[in-house]
Amino acid sequence: MSFSAIFSDVNFLAVLVATVLAFVIGGLWYSPVLFYKAWLDGAGLTEEQAQQGHPGKIYGGAFAMTFVAATLLAVVIGDHKSLIYGIHWGLIVGIGWVSTSFATNYLFERRSFKLWLVNAGYNVVLFTVMGAVIGMW
Template identity: 40%
Template sequence: MLSQSMILSFEALNLWAILLAALSSFMLGGIWYSPVLFQKTWLEGCGLTELDLQTSDPKMTFGMAFLLSLLASVFMAMVIAPSFSLIGATAFGAGVGICFVASALGISYIFEQRPLKLFLVNGGYHMLQFTLIAFVLRIMS
């Protein structure tokens, strides 16, 4: 359980580290969901086509994705204690990605009867996303 002393105040946050962590997370998503890695599997699992991607508003889509990455980075910066080692912070980030985000996605995907491949793509991204955010935050502090 997090104690009051483990949660940093907003004034104590390293805003440059948070910005870099958010940017790293955002860039990871760009690579993860690209044709180089999992775009085809992700599109099939979602029932989307490349045409669907072309008709969406990229400013809105990517702008909101970055803002949400920024929000996740601010939260992680607030809960990663300064006493965490690099390995401890990174493991904490992986734990958040697996135990909170991927497990929540998994519950939804089971009831929505979504494909396992889609869960593995999205859950894998979020596990790496939070691991990366924690890693960047720790090395920048």
């Protein structure tokens, strides 16, 4: 199968919308309204430490990686366009691949269960919503 054939069913507008929506969800998820404090505690960070770093690199890199993830989710969904099919694959990826991979890393890194719940929970929601957007487009 050629490289172009792999991406032939990808609707890049849907991928872009899913990526932007992921950022909106992430902004809310990691805000003081929801899980900011739990994330800080789980990561062992102070507010000052969380504010350090170059925002362009952090958010630009995160946007690029989310776009890649959404693109590959669209490849998995393929031409089976439906809301339910998209949600199905979003849940499979979020729970079955991402959260379990995080769990393995967190066990070896001795990271907290609280941090895993925050980050894995975000990814389950993220991939489910991205799958829904891509599936129904």
